[in-house]
Amino acid sequence: MDSLVEAARDALVDAYVPYSEYRVGAALRTADGTVYTGCNVENANYSNTLHAEEVAVAQAVADGHRGFDRIAVSSGVRDxxxxxxxxxxxxxxxxxxxxxVVCDDGDGAVTTYTLGDLLPASISESTLTEAADDR
Incomplete structure (x- = not known):
């Protein structure tokens, strides 16, 4: 099994999910190979819920990382x-x-995407700069 997927599976064990009972773990690899994990953390006010990917990104950014090359995501039901x-x-x-972006399908199977496949028209610094220049 992909070691990043395994790290995502390990991370989901710590998920705090009293409302949905849907555990998610993420493992994010930085450009220098450091791996950060995260799990979802629910809140009774659902809009305050933290997603596993966000937790991993936040931990990496807090440690000074700004470049990532791979992320794996897994849920408790391997869907x-x-x-x-x-x-x-x-x-x-x-x-x-x-x-x-590696998504855990279970039984050792994964589906792999690129972020560009999943989000073909993201909002970026250049998008905002262009919009400001057009005013």
Whole structure:
């Protein structure tokens, strides 16, 4: 099994999911090979829930990393979960469209995407700069 997928599976064990009972873990590899993991953390006010991918990105950024090349995502039911739209946009802030996104389908099977496949028209610094220039 892919070691990044295994790290994502390990991370989901710590998920705090009293409402959905849907555990998600993520393992994010930085450009220098360091791996950061995250799990989802639910809140009774659902909009305050933290997604596993966001937690991994936040930990890596807090340690000074700004470039990522691969992320693996796994759920407790091994259903091939992909990062949600919000997480895709968060990833796009720090990674290129070539970021490899590995989704755990279970039984050793994975589906692999690029961030560009999942989010073909992300909002970026250049998007905002162009919009400001057009005013």
């Amino acid at each position: 091939g979960v992909t990062p949600c739209g919000m997480c895709r946009q968060t990833l796009a802030e720090f990674a290129t469209e070539d970021l490899v």
